[in-house]
Amino acid sequence: MSAGDIADEISQLAIAGEGEHNGVGTAAERVLRETRRVLRPPIRKIRDVTEEFATAAEQLQPGQLVKDDFFTLFEAVSALEIMDPKMDSGFVPTEDTLEPDFDVCSDLPAEQVLWIMDQLFCHLAAWHDGYPLSQTIFTSLHVDRLISPDNHPPYLLHRSDLDNTTLSSGLVHHVLRAYCLALIKSCALVLHTVQSQNFYEEEDFVTHLFGRELLPGLSANDQTTQVEKAFEWLSAADIETKLRHALDARLRFIVTYLALLVDARHPWDDLLETIQGVAKSHDLCHPLPEAFSEKVQRQLATSTPPRPMLEVSWDDATTKWKNIANDVVEAGRLTIPAITQDPHCLQRATWVFAYRDPQPNTFVRAHMQTILFGGERIADNTTFFDLMLTDIRDLVLAGDPLVDLDSFQIEVPSDPRHRCARIMESFMDKALDEYVNIYRMVCQNRCRIRRTFTQAISIWDGLETEAMRTDAELQHFSSSLHLDNTYFDPLLSWTKLYKLQIMAWTFQLGFETDIYLPDELCMMYWMLAKVLHQRIRLLESVEHFLVERMRSLNRKRDTRRLAECLASQDYLRSLRLQAEATLSLAKALWPYTEALHRLHLISVPRRDYADERLLYEARMKPFLSVTNDPLPDLEEFHEDPLGAVPLNEVWGMIDVNVKQAKSTLGELKKVTPGQVKCVGTEEQWKREIKKLETTCVAIAVQTSQLKRLAEQYGKEQGQDLSDMDLAPFADVSIPKPEARYHLWWPVPQVKERKK
């Protein structure tokens, strides 16, 4: 009910009450008066103060400010200066006009209509890439007219434009307009997808609409009808065949794109086809740059300075579009039931998705999140709770009745299975959010993956305490449930396995995102090795208890549970092998970087205000809060025996570890996709192993190069190896991520200087 309606209702009441002296009329009248007062906007008195304000201001001393106490000069810095051409987006130079001269209703030949459409196609790709609408799509004057605040459904370019029947006006008012409307609507749908999931504003994507609305009065269905009308018009139009086909291809592209956004289940392969259709006829375009203008920014709500319109090359744009379509197709492929039913296959799939090259854009990552977290269930009959239970079973409790789904169905309170299930549930409820986050975090941009992991570490550390308590409770109740005394701390182990995994990922993503300085690499490899040591020990103990459990199952001839155990055994072994391979690589690179330090090829820069402890604390911050099995401190790092190993023995250490890594990788190659749980991502798994093998080779090559240089110059200079300075003869560089054999493994490169 609008404000006016309320007032009317009450005045009715007041009239009805008149003449009765029971006070109802008086009360109603008073209510009416008050309502009117509240509802009517206050009449604002405006007073001209130009003269007196200026006179008073003149009295102030230069530099004296009259300011609100809560307003800081820090804030003032962000204020935009009006009339400054670089700051004021509304500034119009004297020789210029406010609005562009171009008339959006003017007739255009097909070639120019094609060009405008293709330009919008490029702008749309740029917007997907993270640029604001004000620098991309909104610079189109046709789009600007359609979304202008005084335009209403059916959103015409001009009130009377549908009367036009000539070919070149129909091209604008039917074809181009329909294309623009569909494109604007598509932006609204993309925004909806992005905003309904986790993303980082400005960092990933700009959702700002600059005070405009994206055709609120038009549904995607209306929209499709508009495009269909355009198709119809086009088929009847008297126009050269190749131009008709070209226009048709563009309409087909936009309508397909829109349909896919409306219903994500449609196959995105179709979009790829339409993109190819558009690309084929791009040559027919005739440029019409006047149809786009930065001047639209003068009328957009913004608190930023004017920014240039973006120029995107056609080739870039088509590549980006193909990537989007392929990425969405891949997101679908990576979430088929065969994958989503298995937590570990699914985890691998999310990583594979995140590591597509280039990384999928914000929209596609949001699309992936919608598939995973959009509904209650991740697959037809799997919830995240089920997924987590399977995860616990496969890692630590295979063959144990504790994790039988049946146990969760028992309703007899005296049954120990019922009680254990409730205890398990209570723990799982506490851990569920963080568990789901493991999947969600990987769908963020790379820096954020690492950053959210750093925050997750202490949460998982806290969960360990919870797990310990739950394990104790379970042990109390489950003695009757268990076959023998093979009980250990399953939930603690499970939690710790994840915590250690996330810690290792944090280090490795740190390498990838280049946050460690060259002089920090040595310690980081050492720390990574420590984390993996812990993880391997833990995996061994879990494997040990599994074997015990299998023995008793064997005695009972429980084949179903035994099969479960065997699968878990295979998976645990593959996890251990992966951890061992990582450990060996870290243990090879750690002495290698240590050698670089000793030979003065990596030196610690002079830092006036930093000492080693502060640097350690800054770098290790995510790990310092860990209370269960904390990482070693600085002293322990310095006390490591490697410090005392002479250089000519260090080479041997590197060599041993590279060999070890290679042989472990060889073992891993023999593991089947089912055992390692990379179903659906077999190709990427093979590639991963290949990359690690190449990294091994790179370490070996760099080590022998370094060794050769050290020996050669040692001999020439008559220097002792223990006090050798190679800095004048060689340089070390850390390869950029794109030049690495594996993103997570930067192998410092040694290059001899030319004499």
Add this chain to the structure above:
Amino acid sequence: MPSSALHQRSKAAEYLEGYLNKTLHVQIADGRTFVGQLKCTDNECNLILAMTHEYRQPSEAAVKLAADRHEASREEGNVKVDMKKRFVGLVVVPGQYISKMEVED
């Protein structure tokens, strides 16, 4: 410094402080009007306005478009064209461009 000048200056500052956080309508030389809350000013009459909206007279083309639309809709009465309004946030309006200043009481 004569004490009367000092007195005057503090009175001026006091007077100006009375305008802080009041809504000002500031017209500048190019015809635009800024409506926002005063946060800060100085002896050159530079103003910092917060939560500011910019108002601009509609262009001839905009008036013509509105007139055409009105005609096509076959509605009675006069054509109404609103001032173009947009949000610009925190701005500095340099004193030199100010042609008129009004305050909402």
